[in-house]
Amino acid sequence: MTKAQVLDVSVWRGGVSGEFVAYRVPRHDNQTVLDVVTYIQRHLDPTLSYRFACRVGVCGSCAMTVNGSPKWTCRTHVERVANGHRLSLSPLRNLPVIKDLVVDMRTFFTKWRRARGYFISAGTREDAFARVRPDSAQRRQADKGIECINCAVCYAACDVVSWKPDYLGPAALNRVWTLINDARDEHRDLHLAAVASDDGCLGCHGQQACLQHCPMGLNPAAGIAGLKRTVALAALRGEL
Amino acid sequence: MNSRLDVWLWMAQRATAFLLVITVTIHLGTMIYVVNDGLSAGQILAHTRGNLFWLSVYGSFVTAAAIHVPIGLRVVLMEWTSIRKDGVNMIALAFAALLAFLGWRAVLGLYA
Ligand code: FES
Numbered sequence: 001m002t003k004a005q006v007l008d009v010s011v012w013r014g015g016v017s018g019e020f021v022a023y024r025v026p027r028h029d030n031q032t033v034l035d036v037v038t039y040i041q042r043h044l045d046p047t048l049s050y051r052f053a054c055r056v057g058v059c060g061s062c063a064m065t066v067n068g069s070p071k072w073t074c075r076t077h078v079e080r081v082a083n084g085h086r087l088s089l090s091p092l093r094n095l096p097v098i099k100d101l102v103v104d105m106r107t108f109f110t111k112w113r114r115a116r117g118y119f120i121s122a123g124t125r126e127d128a129f130a131r132v133r134p135d136s137a138q139r140r141q142a143d144k145g146i147e148c149i150n151c152a153v154c155y156a157a158c159d160v161v162s163w164k165p166d167y168l169g170p171a172a173l174n175r176v177w178t179l180i181n182d183a184r185d186e187h188r189d190l191h192l193a194a195v196a197s198d199d200g201c202l203g204c205h206g207q208q209a210c211l212q213h214c215p216m217g218l219n220p221a222a223g224i225a226g227l228k229r230t231v232a233l234a235a236l237r238g239e240l
Numbered sequence: 241m242n243s244r245l246d247v248w249l250w251m252a253q254r255a256t257a258f259l260l261v262i263t264v265t266i267h268l269g270t271m272i273y274v275v276n277d278g279l280s281a282g283q284i285l286a287h288t289r290g291n292l293f294w295l296s297v298y299g300s301f302v303t304a305a306a307i308h309v310p311i312g313l314r315v316v317l318m319e320w321t322s323i324r325k326d327g328v329n330m331i332a333l334a335f336a337a338l339l340a341f342l343g344w345r346a347v348l349g350l351y352a
Contacts, residue, residue, distance in 0.1 A: 163319040197243040198318065202250045228250070235247045 007082065009036055011048065012090035015097050020088070027085070033073035034062050036087060037101065050101040057215065060151030064101045065090040070156040072149075072215040092156040108152050108171070115168045116194040117175035120187040130184040142181035145174045145223045147216045154210035154220055166199045170210035170220035173201050177223035180230060192227075192234055201227035249311050256308035263301035288350040295351045302343025310336040 007027045010020040023040050034052055041048040052062035057075040064073055066081050067088050078087065095103035112118070123130065132139055154170040155161055161169050176195050180188045195201045201224045210220040234240045274284060288294045314332035317323055323331070 160319070197246045198315070202246055231247055232251050232254075235244070235251065240244060240247060 004085070007036065007078065007085055007087055009040065009087045009089065011037070011040065011088075011101070012097075013048070013100055015099055018097075018100075020090075027078070029079075031078045033064075033066050033071070033076045033078060033081065033087070033089070036078060037073065037089065048101075049099045058149060060149035063092055063151040063153050063156070065092060065156070070153040070213050072151050072153060075215065092152055094156050094158070094161045095152065103152075105152060107165075108155055108169070109150075111168045112172045112175060114194065115172035115176050115200065116187075116191050117172045117179065119179060119182070120185055120190065122186045123184070132183050136183070138181045138183060141226065142178045145178045145218055145220065148174060148218060149216060151215065153213050153215055157209040157213040159207060159209065160203055160205055164199070164203060167203045168195065168200050170204075170224065173204070173227060174210075174218065174220035174223045176201075177227050180227075189234075189239065192231055193240060195227055196231040196235070196240055201231060204228070249314070252307055253311040256304040259300055259304040260308060263297055263304065266297055267301060285350065290351065295347065298347045298350060299344070302340065302347055306336050306340035306343055309339060 005027050007025045009023045009025050011023060012018055013021045023044050025036050025039050025044075028035075034055065037048065037050045041050070050062075050064070052074060053059040055062075055074045057072060060072070062073045063070060065071075065088075066073065066076060067083055067086075069081075070092055071081070081087070089101060091097045091101050091103045095105060095108060098104050134143075148171060150171065152171065154174075158167075158170055160167050173195060176191050179185050180191050185191070197203075204221065204224040206221055206225065208221045211218075211222070214220065231240065310332040313335055314328050317328045317331060318325065321328075
């Protein structure tokens with residue numbers, strides 16, 4: 001293989017302590033980063049651990065750090081991110097490493113629950129479908145944040161999470177913003193109370209790394225700013 | 241995890257930031273004017289003594305600073321040190337008292 005046809009890939013191997021191991025992978029047009037790790041596991045080292053499910057940008061499980069930035073890998077083309085012919089792959093930041101490229105997502109999902117990032121309704125199956133006007137101002141706000149795939153790329157990109165491990169993080173807060181703008185949700189007060197603190201939306205410095213890295217093009221920072229305004233208004237009205 | 245104190249401190253910091261923008265602008269404008277006019281310390285004091293306008297400008301300035309800065313310090317300490325939240329609150333409160341004391345001493349020096 002000539003230099004141009006080959007990728008020099010260094011991959012994090014091990015757990016919290018470990019090392020980068022070098023692999024040489026044939027280079028192809030239209031190759032994604034996920035194709036590269038799959039090649040390594042199938043042809044060079046079957047003990048390599050990584051995660052994926054859908055391969056089409058839906059499940060959010062394939063995220064890792066690619067040349068220093070958090071990315072979903074199934075839809076990241078090598079062509080766009082390779083540094084010459086080099087690729088460096090490591091696990092996502094801000095989450096404990098289990099093995100190789102696999103992180104423990106538990107804290108990420110626990111924080112969704114802590115933020116009350118789940119739909120709360122008093123409706124029953126006997127009730128008719130709720131009607132939500134797609135063009136209402138509230139619905140438009142919710143729509144902007146609704147496509148989150150829980151990949152934790154924003155969480156890994158966020159410096160506040162690394163400084164303050166209790167900080168709920170962009171994904172959970174973005175989710176709460178969609179819920180308090182959801183006309184069908186019955187407990188705006190509970191959602192707001194869950195995020196109205198230094199560990200919640202008030203902890204955000206607006207650095208916008210979440211916006212910069214979100215593969216779905218969402219803007220959690222804007223949602224968090226919306227939460228800050230809503231929380232402040234609720235406090236002034238004595239609702240918190 | 242809801243903390244009413246966090247929310248009120250956050251709002252106080254925003255409100256005092258607004259006040260600081262106004263008072264710092266007046267302060268800087270005045271400084272430039274005074275330097276260009278070559279006024280001496282004595283002449284400046286002659287303008288500020290007993291003047292309620294300058295008392296209110298600088299009074300709001302130091303009060304806003306004494307609220308705004310310690311809240312920011314509190315956030316920095318929470319993010320960069322392992323001091324517990326109660327301890328951080330105490331440090332911020334002590335710092336607020338110090339700033340308010342030194343600031344008001346200077347303001348009263350101009351007024352009285
Ligand atoms: S594998 Fe499902 S999003 Fe990448």
